[in-house]
Amino acid sequence: MADHVRWGILGAAKFAREHMGPAIHAARRGALTALATSSADKAGGFAAFAPGLKVHDSYEALLADPEIDAVYVPLPNHLHVEWAVKALEAGKHVLVEKPLAMTAEDFAPVIAAREASGKLAAEAYMIVHHPQWKKAKALVGSGAIGKLIRVSAAFSYDNRSDGGNIRNRPDTGGGAIPDIGVYIYGATRFVTGEEPQDILSTQIERENGVDVWSHITARFPSFHYTGVVSMRMAPWQEVVFHGEGGVLRLTAPFNAGVYGEASVELQTADLQVTRWRFPGDNHYVHQVEAFNASVLDGAAYPCPLEFSRGTQEMIDMVWAKDAAR
Template sequence: MSKPLRFGVLGASDFALRHMARAIHEAEGAVFAALATSSEDKATPFRAFAPDIAVFTDYDAMLASEGIDAVYIPLPNHLHVDWSLKAMEAGKHVLCEKPIAMKAAEIDRLIAKRDETGLLCAEAFMIVHHPQLQRVRDLLAAGEIGRLERVEVGFSFDNPDVTNIRNRPETGGGALGDIGVYAFGCARFATGEEPVAITHAEITRENGVDVTAEVSARFPSFGYHGYVSMRMAPFQEARFHGRSGVIVVKTPFNAGVAGLAEIEITDGQGTRRVESFPTVRQYVMQVENFVCSATEGASYPWSLEDAKGTQAMIDAVFKAAFDADQG
């Protein structure tokens, strides 16, 4: 049996504390070995469940440590590419929060470094590790609802705090980067298709940050409509509408946290069935899949190329909205 993959967490973010550091700590084949933070005091809540972690108050010092094999990066969006590159240059595998880059072209640098080093570098897009989205993909491929005609996705929450990094342009904030990756990525993953045109893009901004975006797109075989917002009541749903049936995913993104992981399938006669995944923990599964890929060469379900495809769609939405405003 291979040795456990020793993870260092680069930044004491609230999300790392609530979800990913705990997932690393609990995942089979992984060890939460270290935390890099600007203040050792920020390590206290992490030590409550992982008392043996090493704490570095210098990011580069953690990257230089021989006791670290992989790095999880939950830093603000605008820092993702540079620290992912630094980590690979230090010989570490990289699992970086989404969006892994602010522009699709920036991901080319990560792909080149990945290929040069042979290390695993991936965006932490946890929903592709959950069996509910994998099941949707398989049902669509099997023709369960006939020809797919339309995909509709909504994802929203209310975050008016102007000091939060999601609301600050200098830290790469914005609804499209934060949750648009889910609204677009889930459609791409489930269908295996890429958009051929953005047919409508309307973006509402506050303080230089996109807080709401409504998007329509054309894929080769279906139409897409979705919205994301940081100024609406919490909601999430993905709907796949075919000629002979409908698949609805009630909690496609924060399954097990915001609601139950369930797929509702309705056929053309109105017969409905529900498939549930009550015990799946997608953050833990993400870490375990990362470990298997990094240590055993197993296929990883979300490559940098996959992440680039979603970012390319985000880039296209921004351009379409800009063009519409100018025209």
């Protein structure tokens, strides 16, 4: 490795082809150089934007490639820990799609492998790299909305027609909370810097063994939280931070540029509104560039495994509360 990070991808997932692969290719100080897949057709979709891509026919072969510095893992949820550890043991830096693990306890072997290898390991929690979230964190921290009283978050889409989707299957770690609950829970933790004290209530609907709709309320040290995620509702996403002196709203918080234009809207107590727009920012590219900078320069990575484990701890609290009902 010289002045850039050479990336490989384990598996030709649709999300990797449409979003993370192009982001790795576009990010400064990095290059997408290899893909592991046994499907020539799927490999062709990646080669279209990354000419000269080396294709390995197995994950093991890619991990053994001495010309690969970092690996992106977009495999089904239940395989994340296994292949993150294998990548680290092979001497590769690793970026693993969220959720990295199915329980907070499962982070332990990945953190141990990170420490043993000296390599960077992170969950692909891209939103914290987007300037809209950095702006939101700064505004709340500066007291722009006064004392925070309430956080409300929602994220939904409808995939009921795709029964084979890994999100609709219990054997692949599916469910709305593992898929998108990480966003509404983690974003709240990121902006406020607080951890939940107690899950107050859970309402969860399941189909085929996976959660498809949930409403949870929680108590944080200084505010009340309510969050909804669903795989059976019309597309919607919004996060609101409501304080004594104002309201902060993010209108496309999680799929900026796809769901809508990223913006942060501040309404003060006198009903004056200020809006910050971020039309050209790609959080996937920002994420890869932050990863590259950490690998090449030793820069602190904005979203360490310990932060991601904290979000999973909140999810675990939700499961425990629901099981106790």
